[in-house]
Amino acid sequence: MPANFTNCFLMLPEIKLTDVSVPHEGLILLAKDHESAKSFFQGMPEELVIANKIAGRTGIIPLDLPERTIILYLESISSINQPVRNEALRKAGAEAAEAIEKRKLKTVFITGAPETDALLFLEGMLLSSYRFLKHKNKPEIASLSTILLNKDICHESALTELLNLVQGVNIARDLVNEPVSYLTAEKLAEVFQKLGEEAGFNVEVLNKTKIESLKMGGLIAVNLGSPNPPTFSILEYKPEKPVNTNPYVLVGKGVVYDTGGLSLKPTPNSMDKMKSDMAGSAAVAGAIYAIARNKLPLHVIGLIPATENRPDGNAMAPGDVITMFDGTTVEVLNTDAEGRLILADALSFAKKYNPALTIDLATLTGAAARAIGKEGIVYMGNASENIKKAFTASGNEVYERLVEFPLWEEYKKQLESDIADLKNIGSGEAGAITAGKFLEHFVSYPWLHLDIAGSAFLDSRDSYRGKNATGTGVRLLYNFFKKMSN
């Protein structure tokens, strides 16, 4: 059992592969259709009542019977395509978890489906059970303590892989939910180090002095108004025989709090969620955690520039010109467009690894969130069509769907500065794209940029993604890199 660095490790119920003879208060049957549900209960005391209750119904059907609670999942034939069908299974798992909590069941047994279906259902159950209770004096403890999974349908290895991935998602969620006073850039780096020790990846943390000596001008400038120093964390997972000779690099925006700086965000409410502005970095850490725990044969490096963005006497002022890590000069016309400044330094830094592919994740623009809302991720980049195809397929498979925005040359005009090489904002139109165009300037290798501003943090509960931090990006990256490791 992993140590409790973040809070989520306490959340997962115990999961065992057993047969149906182990006592349980609830039975979950995943059934393809009514006939298979009925035939499962043939000869059992519940046979008749079940046949009556399920007629004409699909989806999750909880039945409170005298002996035990039975939760049926009857698949709807309308879910035709594979990703949609898989997502229905995850959502059914979330609905079942709710029904279980409502009934305060402690132990349930899951059976009836092939391994992949059972694991998708379990994924939904586990992800939906996540709660961030660290700061509650009287946390509500989940009733479900044990999930029994029919050992005839599931392999230990596949189950372990899923559990490591869910932990990765929950680590990301814990980090994103944690308020800034508990998670400064230095604390964030400390958590990375602990995660590295536990999962088996190396973490090097560059401190303020080092960052200054390297002349990471973007990260230094954003940090000027902050009482706490910046960090630049380098996470490296390098197994013995990786299938890739050139590493994959993941870059995550680690703004642990974004007030906007001197270009202060307007109140009320616009800052309320800004502890989540490090969700990109959380996704990178969560994904590398899952990759390392599951020992994918891939060389992966994570780069996390981290700082607060705050106003102060010393803060950078709109109109300042800064010099970036690669020497590019930038006229900062809005200090709230800070993410691209710290990411740009990390993207230039990534060049030294000669990466096969670099993917950055960032809660970068309100424009991306406005464009597609919480239902997906805006992405863009210069990577090959083959990579994009594989990546968007992963997006569909894990249901963190990707929408490509163009990086047409014309948008670059918006970033022309009168006095420096670039300015850090465009004219206002196509804000997600001009942010991407800014980053593109610092990139010299195959690259994808993911703007997760819409899906990283939710105002209201959405099935297994829950409320608040979703951990978006972790399952997407894991799915994609698993493919790349085959």
Ligand code: BES
């Ligand atoms: N962290 C914000 C983007 C954001 C907004 C994330 C809402 C999640 C929810 C980012 O640093 C920012 O402030 N971007 C500005 C850029 C603008 C000044 C060009 C924005 O989107 O308004």
Ligand code: ZN
């Ligand atoms: Zn900002």
Ligand code: ZN
């Ligand atoms: Zn920001």
